[in-house]
Amino acid sequence: MKPVIVVHGGAGRIFKDREEGARSGVTRAALKGYSILKQGGNALDAVEEAVTSMEDDPHFNAGCGSVLNEKGEVEMDAIIMDGKNLASGAVSAVKCIANPIKLARLVMEKTEHMLLTDHGANLFAKAMGVPEIPGEKLITERSRERWSKNLEDPGTVGAVAIDNEGNVACATSTGGLTNKLVGRVGDSACIGSGGYADNHVGASSTTGHGESMMKVVLARLLLYHMEQGMSPVEAADTALNYMKTRVGGLGGVIVVSNSGDWAARFSTKQMSWATVKDDQLQYGIYTGEIHTSSVAEALESK
Numbered sequence: 001m002k003p004v005i006v007v008h009g010g011a012g013r014i015f016k017d018r019e020e021g022a023r024s025g026v027t028r029a030a031l032k033g034y035s036i037l038k039q040g041g042n043a044l045d046a047v048e049e050a051v052t053s054m055e056d057d058p059h060f061n062a063g064c065g066s067v068l069n070e071k072g073e074v075e076m077d078a079i080i081m082d083g084k085n086l087a088s089g090a091v092s093a094v095k096c097i098a099n100p101i102k103l104a105r106l107v108m109e110k111t112e113h114m115l116l117t118d119h120g121a122n123l124f125a126k127a128m129g130v131p132e133i134p135g136e137k138l139i140t141e142r143s144r145e146r147w148s149k150n151l152e153d154p155g156t157v158g159a160v161a162i163d164n165e166g167n168v169a170c171a172t173s174t175g176g177l178t179n180k181l182v183g184r185v186g187d188s189a190c191i192g193s194g195g196y197a198d199n200h201v202g203a204s205s206t207t208g209h210g211e212s213m214m215k216v217v218l219a220r221l222l223l224y225h226m227e228q229g230m231s232p233v234e235a236a237d238t239a240l241n242y243m244k245t246r247v248g249g250l251g252g253v254i255v256v257s258n259s260g261d262w263a264a265r266f267s268t269k270q271m272s273w274a275t276v277k278d279d280q281l282q283y284g285i286y287t288g289e290i291h292t293s294s295v296a297e298a299l300e301s302k
């Protein structure tokens with residue numbers, strides 16, 4: 001199986017002055033994940049690496065750069081899932097951690113549980129030797145300014161991949177919604193809403209209005225449509241359209257099928273996304289925008 005990775009950097013409105021940062025952040029993440037797959041690495045490692053790269057990038061609403069809750073603090077949600085055995089791990093409302101996706105992976109691999117929240121997630125991090133960082137380190141000037149004006153930012157991040165053994169995986173990470181209530185948990189920590197991976201079908205990761213996505217269980221819904229015979233593009237559009245007409249919610253999805261077909265679709269005005277397949281990088285932000293270059297060219301310009 002030829003490896004494929006697809007990443008997103010969030011659906012919503014991306015301002016002009018943020019477009020270049022979003023484009024280069026998603027392409028960097030896709031290239032990092034792909035290089036793991038190319039070296040024979042597995043899909044789980046690739047999606048974790050891609051998401052970690054975007055958590056560390058202050059352009060995105062995940063890790064450093066996360067939006068702030070009603071108290072002006074960062075509380076983050078993340079999930080990772082292995083399509084081989086349907087194992088998954090998640091954290092919700094976790095604070096003072098640089099990379100929630102790594103903590104989610106530890107929940108999957110080191111506990112009997114699937115989701116740890118808030119204080120318990122931090123206690124677990126400590127037990128695993130994951131360093132706590134001051135909450136301030138996750139806050140950017142921009143996130144504080146947008147919070148004070150109660151302005152929404154897109155930027156949840158996610159990745160899906162298939163490796164050369166045909167295993168699929170997904171990972172999603174977010175700071176959630178600006179001015180959310182303390183303790184609010186969104187779709188990104190919830191299996192089937194923020195992401196889902198099953199080798200029998202494929203893997204998906206989502207972004208958008210979390211409460212709407214939880215109502216329709218968006219990530220699993222679109223895989224269901226693929227099980228019924230739809231292509232990734234048709235399944236993504238059908239699921240997004242259902243969410244829009246049924247509950248009035250907007251968002252975006254990325255998906256890879258177990259045969260290596262992929263899609264990046266959104267019902268919002270924009271979503272930053274990138275993919276690498278057959279040593280070719282593609283990326284875009286607006287509907288219909290697709291830039292293409294070889295991986296070699298892209299790595300030279302980085």
Ligand SMILES: NC(=O)C[C@H](N)C(=O)O
Nearest residue numbers: 156176186207208209210
């Ligand atoms: N920007 C986002 O995708 C937000 C995320 N889905 C949430 O509701 O927490």
